[in-house]
Amino acid sequence: SSRVWKASPGYLGGTPAAAQPRVIEPPKNILLVNKLRTPPVLEALDAFLRHIHEQHPTVKIFAEDKPDLPSGVNIWSPGPESEKIDLVITLGGDGTILHASSLFKSGAVPPVLSFSMGTLGFLLPFHADDFARALESVFEGKTTILYRMRLSCSFYDTSGVQIGGAHQGWQVMNEVTLHRGPSPHLNTIDVFVDGQHLTEAVCDGLIVSTPTGSTAYSLSAGGPIVHPSLSAIVLTPICPRSLSFRPLVFPSSSAITLRVGEKSRSSSGVSMDGQSSRILNPGEAVRVQASRYPIPCINRSSISDDTQDRKSEGVGPGKEDDWVRDINNLLQYNATFRSKALLRHSRI
Amino acid sequence: SSRVWKASPGYLGGTPAAAQPRVIEPPKNILLVNKLRTPPVLEALDAFLRHIHEQHPTVKIFAEDKPDLPSGVNIWSPGPESEKIDLVITLGGDGTILHASSLFKSGAVPPVLSFSMGTLGFLLPFHADDFARALESVFEGKTTILYRMRLSCSFYDTSGVQIGGAHQGWQVMNEVTLHRGPSPHLNTIDVFVDGQHLTEAVCDGLIVSTPTGSTAYSLSAGGPIVHPSLSAIVLTPICPRSLSFRPLVFPSSSAITLRVGEKSRSSSGVSMDGQSSRILNPGEAVRVQASRYPIPCINRSSISDDTQDRKSEGVGPGKEDDWVRDINNLLQYNATFRSKALLRHSRI
Amino acid sequence: SSRVWKASPGYLGGTPAAAQPRVIEPPKNILLVNKLRTPPVLEALDAFLRHIHEQHPTVKIFAEDKPDLPSGVNIWSPGPESEKIDLVITLGGDGTILHASSLFKSGAVPPVLSFSMGTLGFLLPFHADDFARALESVFEGKTTILYRMRLSCSFYDTSGVQIGGAHQGWQVMNEVTLHRGPSPHLNTIDVFVDGQHLTEAVCDGLIVSTPTGSTAYSLSAGGPIVHPSLSAIVLTPICPRSLSFRPLVFPSSSAITLRVGEKSRSSSGVSMDGQSSRILNPGEAVRVQASRYPIPCINRSSISDDTQDRKSEGVGPGKEDDWVRDINNLLQYNATFRSKALLRHSRI
Amino acid sequence: SSRVWKASPGYLGGTPAAAQPRVIEPPKNILLVNKLRTPPVLEALDAFLRHIHEQHPTVKIFAEDKPDLPSGVNIWSPGPESEKIDLVITLGGDGTILHASSLFKSGAVPPVLSFSMGTLGFLLPFHADDFARALESVFEGKTTILYRMRLSCSFYDTSGVQIGGAHQGWQVMNEVTLHRGPSPHLNTIDVFVDGQHLTEAVCDGLIVSTPTGSTAYSLSAGGPIVHPSLSAIVLTPICPRSLSFRPLVFPSSSAITLRVGEKSRSSSGVSMDGQSSRILNPGEAVRVQASRYPIPCINRSSISDDTQDRKSEGVGPGKEDDWVRDINNLLQYNATFRSKALLRHSRI
Ligand SMILES: NC(=O)C1=CN([C@@H]2O[C@H](COP(=O)(O)OP(=O)(O)OC[C@H]3O[C@@H](n4cnc5c(N)ncnc54)[C@H](O)[C@@H]3O)[C@@H](O)[C@H]2O)C=CC1
Ligand SMILES: NC(=O)C1=CN([C@@H]2O[C@H](COP(=O)(O)OP(=O)(O)OC[C@H]3O[C@@H](n4cnc5c(N)ncnc54)[C@H](O)[C@@H]3O)[C@@H](O)[C@H]2O)C=CC1
Ligand SMILES: NC(=O)C1=CN([C@@H]2O[C@H](COP(=O)(O)OP(=O)(O)OC[C@H]3O[C@@H](n4cnc5c(N)ncnc54)[C@H](O)[C@@H]3O)[C@@H](O)[C@H]2O)C=CC1
Ligand SMILES: NC(=O)C1=CN([C@@H]2O[C@H](COP(=O)(O)OP(=O)(O)OC[C@H]3O[C@@H](n4cnc5c(N)ncnc54)[C@H](O)[C@@H]3O)[C@@H](O)[C@H]2O)C=CC1
Incomplete structure (x- = not known):
């Protein structure tokens, strides 16, 4: 593979910035989060529960209140009174981890371990079938956390x-x-950065994104891909009526205020992580700032199999950057033209 | 003006991230840097010298060795033995400050005060005509530094x-x-991030840029605009043979290695701040990392006139972000279509 | 001005493609179209009517049925029975001429003469104050038509x-x-070209545009600017979830079919020239093709003043291309960075 | 496959615009064009020659003068006196057909049949292994020509x-x-359209492209993809120092003049189809116009196997548009994110 780099010359050393190894305490209270309740999801949930009950009988398991809650699971809902969770496990698509984030929307978030049901994603490092190995790594305290x-x-x-x-x-x-x-009418939005007027945007909309979100909607709107370990805020316009509106990247200390223009012919709908949240009328504003509460995500690389062949590629154990693999595998980043690789059977 | 924001509602408070006020000692050794020696530049240099000699007679002035060095100026050249400079003054275009940076290419840089000859620029906060006020602010220790x-x-x-x-x-x-x-042949360049293979780029070239450089060549090649107070590295392709090669933004802790492909049909010319530096042949590589030596630039806002009307816009003295003004004034960022503003005389 | 080209070397000859001179018969039935009924619009309408009644007493004037129709104006509504119009005059913004087009949505359109109320636009060659000269040119048969x-x-x-x-x-x-x-959910749309499946688009939406529309929504979504005298169809994605979805330009003989994917999680709203028209549910489709009925627009250049100084620029009378001026004046096309042009008063 | 469209609803009828069926006379003089002389190319050439000699003994075969010309091949060089060619066969990459085009650079071009050596391409409809079937279709007069x-x-x-x-x-x-x-210095280039000044471009360069070329360099520089059956001229800037320089599409009747600015700090190198051709100094210009001599390319679809399964997709024989397949297969146009399709073995 073109990724194999036989010897490891000097300029290829270095620890990836993406994730930091962190010892976490064996969890006592685990919150299970899922959105879908399809048979495969329910089966996977069952397997999880059985495994945890058998291997870690003292661990308490929680879930949100839903009709067919499995036995042995305690109901949990967000709030100052609710029991302290020390591991969140999500099962489903990217939307499931976005939902988990929203459960801790006003304060600190426990480490999050995310499993997919067969499709990988930027926010989904693990496949549900691998849950045992992933869980045990966490209980052994061997994790790498990407904040x-x-x-x-x-x-x-x-x-x-x-x-x-x-x-x-x-x-x-x-x-x-x-x-x-x-x-049908364009939005007119005044953008302020740290109180200073930056520009008046006439457009379909505006996106204020985290580095994590830079591969979501912002990317579709033409934004740059920002490594999730960077602290930064990305402002990306959606269909601006201007030839010269480019995406901007701010330091995470910046506060971005978006104010619907007084004379704007339309209101503006606010979505947060894809959930419609409210309507802003002309003159109303939203202020966006880095939160004090990042979300600690357990990385794929932290528990990858030591015998895997990728190890021979010169990147030490636990050092590989999930993100590099993800933008290549998931986004097909810089997929080169296939002129060099066409197979015979695709001819004529 | 659309920038005027009468009252200052809560969401508009906050200190811009761009520049930090810093007390600097009154300079003792000043290095004057200029590239052009046109009459206006030479006149401006003379005025500078006179002013400094009169106002600060103990200050020593240095310049690079050039044919018509004004009297009272000491010759200076970079090197471990050369006298320690504690203020650099540049006079000319953006290229002049890039040149000043190259004089301190292997170590720390003193604060830099940059003057233009009539054209402003991202790297040129001051106009030569305003030198007296700008200089006095520095001697009084009232400066804001953007690293x-x-x-x-x-x-x-x-x-x-x-x-x-x-x-x-x-x-x-x-x-x-x-x-x-x-x-005439495309470059094939392997890109590594922290030792991990990121992608094989087939393209005219690649740019590894600082946030400062994000408004220079990288912008022309389609890169995002990154605030210069952010620590980040931008990778922007030049004319890639791929539909899916997007600009990437890395944390400043990343090391980017570009290696000309072994089978690349052409060598690759390396330019540094626009100066041709060397040719990389197939198999050769360059490694790019954040330097330990940023360049401390004295900001325009640090010495703006207290009586100025901009003050009434709700941004406190010394708080305005030069960069916001620059991308609006210099780049004509998000210049809106003029359909609303056409003057009568431009008709028919 | 940088546009002045003193001598006219060989390579600068040639007739612009944009518009063809065409003799049109003096109009007998004129349709007046306006959307707004603000005092300035009503005044302008009055002036038009007076002028036509005085200068061309036999001409019949029509308008859509609205509350305060001026006397001497006949009511007109689209339909097979309605009187044949041989000149349409619009008064208002770009939306007014789009509305005029919609009045002739099922067949041929008479020549259209468009006036703005102070703001010029791509579709608005004339200012209302100049109506007399513009109208007389039409009655004299001196027009250039852009189909x-x-x-x-x-x-x-x-x-x-x-x-x-x-x-x-x-x-x-x-x-x-x-x-x-x-x-909140992405559209999944299958795109067919002449019956052949082109791609499955996962996106906010898709735009199928004329060259005229290439400076409208399609431009905001990243599409190219296509000269309105070219016969072509532009397909531009809106926020596609793909790094490699580029705008496409088809010959006008192509038929583009957009079919909402059977499994698409959301329906798709169809807008036509900015008017919401219907909802397409999963499995439903719209087919878009060049119409047999272009819209003949009377060009600005056709009646420009012969004594004007632009004439000295080496472009013969009636030959100048409105579009070139429009993309420069209205879109601020390729507005260069102002580093060379900053005025003193914009400093500090 | 998502391309299969079982029934053929009304909106999917229609003949693709790309190529027109054309009966061509059985060729008498064939010109063989190749650039590389590697063993596989030489073997393929031999097989071609044998086949033609056996099947069509009266046909005369020509080639450019090269060291190891196979016996039975006549030397040909471009010129008014040279024998009239009525079929060109190219063998090699896209560069080979570009070279063939350059052999007929001053006049009409005979139909061109292009074969690749294992890699397909936009300009390379056929694989060398399929030469017999492709050639026989031509001799039988069953071809579809894309001009x-x-x-x-x-x-x-x-x-x-x-x-x-x-x-x-x-x-x-x-x-x-x-x-x-x-x-190292930017080019300053004045662009004229039909004699009218369009803009002053400050940039690395400018591309004036055909629709065919829209998938070559212009695409890398950010240009739109234009269907090769459209007659149009694309102007694409390379790294412009402007936020608002967008690609433009002109009718094929336009003449584009590029004139290196009088004050441009650098000369400009002219490349034609990737071949360096000359240097333009400040004040010098190149004028580009549609040629009267398009290049008639024999299409893949014209001779596709009638029993092929693609036929069942509702597109009649000979009707499929090579281009649609090419932008999907070769450019990986709109390759969707693989989140839905990740295989198990690519996990962890
Ligand atoms: N045109 C577009 O690209 C739009 C994108 N979205 C995105 O959808 C997100 C909500 O996601 P769902 O609830 O799953 O809605 P959804 O089911 O509509 O999925 C949106 C898609 O975005 C992907 N995604 C989500 N977060 C991502 C990330 N950080 N990096 C890469 N891909 C990511 C998901 O895997 C899914 O393919 C929003 O936060 C927004 O970013 C929302 C509307 C339009
Ligand atoms: N196509 C392009 O846009 C190209 C740009 N360049 C840029 O030119 C720089 C060298 O500058 P000079 O020696 O003055 O050469 P130069 O005299 O050729 O000027 C390049 C232009 O870039 C501007 N510039 C330089 N640094 C900037 C920054 N950080 N932000 C915004 N604008 C900036 C200058 O004011 C000037 O207008 C290189 O570092 C590179 O960034 C170099 C080659 C091509
Ligand atoms: N994000 C965007 O850029 C959006 C653009 N639109 C455009 O608005 C059009 C409807 O126009 P209005 O009824 O006036 O709505 P509107 O009052 O919302 O105005 C849309 C803007 O587009 C301009 N415009 C319209 N046609 C144009 C053309 N061919 N070339 C250049 N500029 C043009 C108008 O002058 C106006 O500035 C639609 O056909 C669509 O093209 C509609 C929605 C979003
Ligand atoms: N950065 C870039 O993308 C550059 C592209 N080129 C292109 O290379 C062409 C010359 O080609 P070669 O002599 O083969 O040089 P080459 O061997 O350097 O190949 C250039 C690449 O462009 C491909 N190509 C050529 N014409 C194409 C077309 N019409 N559509 C799609 N792909 C096409 C070729 O298959 C090859 O992959 C020039 O006409 C120019 O378009 C030239 C320089 C830089």
């Missing part, structure tokens, strides 16, 4: 007064989006 | 051995560029 | 049967857009 | 006088490129 930055939002009325009280912050993992939605 | 990250480079031969010894690092302020140059 | 291509649409149900009968074609001047609208 | 537009160029000195006489036109199939090449 994924989140953004917190607050809303303001036309006179600049915060709506909903000081606690109304909502943390997002991917992005906050303003969009004209069903309105 | 602009630099990149250091090292070169490797086909067997991965560093070329030119360990000290051969060269610091750039904008970018390192690989380009096929006059060769 | 702007239109697209016709037909809709199909999940079994491929046309909805609404064969006559249900609707002509658009700018574009047909499919968009997820308020749905 | 690929070419561009002709003429050069002008600083006073606007044509250089090299009126006959100096050179036809290109892909594009004419101006590029700063090895110069």
